[in-house]
Amino acid sequence: MESPVYIQIHNQIKKDIEAGKWHVGDRIPSERELAVSFSVSRMTLRQAVQTLVDEGILERRVGAGTYVASQKVQEKMSGVTSFTDVMLAQGKHPSSRTISYHIANPSLSEIEKLGLRDSEQVLRMERIRFGDNVPICFEVATVPYSLVKNFSKAEVTRSFYHTLEKKGGFEIGGARQMVSATLASERTAEYLDVKRGDAILRLRQVSYLKDGLPFEYVRTQYVGSRFEFFLDR
The missing domain is CATH 3.40.1410.10 (Chorismate lyase-like)
Structure with missing residues (x-):
């Protein structure tokens, strides 16, 4: 079963970050540029980027673009509650x-x-x-x-x-x-x-x-x- 296109793009961007193409704090190309690069619609590209944002791998900065996220302070909370x-x-x-x-x-x-x-x-x-x-x-x-x-x-x-x-x-x-x-x-x-x-x-x-x-x-x-x-x- 082939993964959805946005997951494939998610995977490639994540691989690129891990390979050092972009480092923590770097601004990644615009959605328009990435959509052209991956030959997909901006809607599909945006879904891939949003998935990475939701995972904390990328972060959006209002008026400035999308960046490779910096490490955040992590606080342990107690237990697992439904x-x-x-x-x-x-x-x-x-x-x-x-x-x-x-x-x-x-x-x-x-x-x-x-x-x-x-x-x-x-x-x-x-x-x-x-x-x-x-x-x-x-x-x-x-x-x-x-x-x-x-x-x-x-x-x-x-x-x-x-x-x-x-x-x-x-x-x-x-x-x-x-x-x-x-x-x-x-x-x-x-x-x-x-x-x-x-x-x-x-x-x-x-x-x-x-x-x-x-x-x-x-x-x-x-x-x-x-x-x-x-x-x-």
Whole structure:
């Protein structure tokens, strides 16, 4: 199965950065220049670049272009808690709307984060998560397909962690979490009912089972005015 064009472009740009074509702090070519270089539409190119921005590999600077991101301070937060549990603990009704759900070849980033072989496939899903019908976050989650192939779509999208534990018999362990600030893109703003450029909290997380096996790589964008993180010391 061939990867979507935007994933192929994502992979090539990531390879170019790792090979030293661009260094931390360098401005990459404009979307127009890159679209011509890859012989694709600007929409396809923009999707590839946005994926790299969401992963923290690139960063947009208003009025200045797109740059290879500098290292951010990383703060460890406690435990792995499902969105469903967080909402219930706050007395809110959790729900979600699935935007996309498909089996695909993993990107280079997904291979690295989940420790996959090139031949393995992943389930990649996009969801808007709600608390009391108010959009809280937009989430792109990737999990090894072998882990979820026996679960239904409803079981995975409604509460993935509960399904893993109750039906799969897996024990969920810890997570590596990275939080940074960004601005809502046009697409994210539409999904979360905010204005383009509004403050967004971006969480990138790799979750592990008790045995240390990574089972989920998720990129989540939270509405800054509707969600906050706190640290347990």
